[in-house]
Amino acid sequence: MxxxxxxxxxxxxxxxxxxxxxxxxxxxxxxxxxxxxxxxxxxxxxxxxxxxxTNLDVLRQQLRNYYGDALGSGQFAADSNYAKEASHVAADGTRYLSHYRSHGHATKAIVLDVDDTSLATWNYEVFSNWAYNPTTNADYVNGQKFPAVPGMVAMAQAAEREGYAIFFLTGRPTSQEQATLGNLTADGVGVDDGFPKPTTLSDGEDGLFTKPDVTAYPDYLKAACADDPGGKCTTIHYKSATRAHIESLGYDIVANFGDQYSDLKGGHADKTFKLPNPNYYLP
Structure with missing residues (x-):
């Protein structure tokens, strides 16, 4: 047993x-x-x-200062060091994508993580005092309360104009897919951030990948995660296997954007871009 x-x-x-x-x-x-x-x-x-x-209370204040929110209002400042650093990564991505030249017949694509890569969760970190709770977090997700990470909407829009397929890949559960899509794009609820709508894949799949329950894994996740505890994918296996699946449908993932190293490990992307996130760590 x-x-x-x-x-x-x-x-x-x-x-x-x-x-x-x-x-x-x-x-x-x-x-x-x-x-x-x-x-x-x-x-x-x-x-x-x-x-x-570093004393924990001092560290929290350092984080507030980094986000340009010294009094903890939950709104980061447009001229904060966080906004400058994130915008710099987005600009690097834009330059890279604009100079990329396709090889072969694959459709060029980008993959973006959601939390703190596309959507900034700073307001929830302040609200929760950095103590994640699935119930209160779901209220922020379903209420579509997250603003865009600085620079990332413009980067994705530029990529779409240049012919890139746009895919989002998140660890959020499937039950939060519609709220996530509305927050990213526009549906009149909460914050409409204006990202391009995710590209429908060549097999008809929705281009916003949320994480299904293990009982509903598609075959490519079952195969990739068979040796994980209970067959439940680790973050790295879930995301790398999904990128491999996208590639198998005729796409070249030119750039993969994430705020966690587990978003970026496992290959199946020509280049990776790391967004800043000092608030939490996902192995």
Missing amino acids: TITFLRAPRRAAVAAAAITVAVLGGAGVGWAAAVTTAQPAIQTITPRSEKDV
Whole structure:
């Protein structure tokens, strides 16, 4: 019997512990238990002193200052260091895409993550005091409350004008797809950010990929994640397998944009662009 304790919100899980209890047959043999040592999702240094760590309240204030929101209103400033850094990445992407020359007959495409790559969740970070809660987060998602990441709408619009297919790839659940689409584009609810509508793929699929429940995985996710715990995709496997699926339908992913390294790992993109996000970490 295997008992697995998992906590899998949007943020990094602290650690998943697995306890395997095996019943061994034979004379004189009773219960034997093998315990797998729990490991944190984030591997980092162990401070030797309190002086090696930034005080948490000081760090929160540094984040507010970085976003140009010293009093924590939930609105980042257009001239903040965050906005400047994000806009710089978007401009780099625009220049790269404009100079790219197609190779072969594949349709050139870009892939964008959603949270803190396309949509900025700073207002929720302030509201939640950096403590993710799926219920309150869903209120922000379904209310379509997120503004665009600086520079990213203009980058995507320029890419569309130059003939790129536009795909969005997010870890948000399928139940949030319509709200996500409305927030990204325009539906008259909440914030309409004006991104191009996602491209319909050559097989008729919607170009906004949300993460299905494991019981509803398409074949390409089942195959890619068969060896993951319970067959449930890690972020890297989910996103890389989806990019591979897009490529298999005749697209060349020229650029992949993400705020987490797990958005960008696993290949199936000619070039990656990392947006700034000091608020949370997804392995």
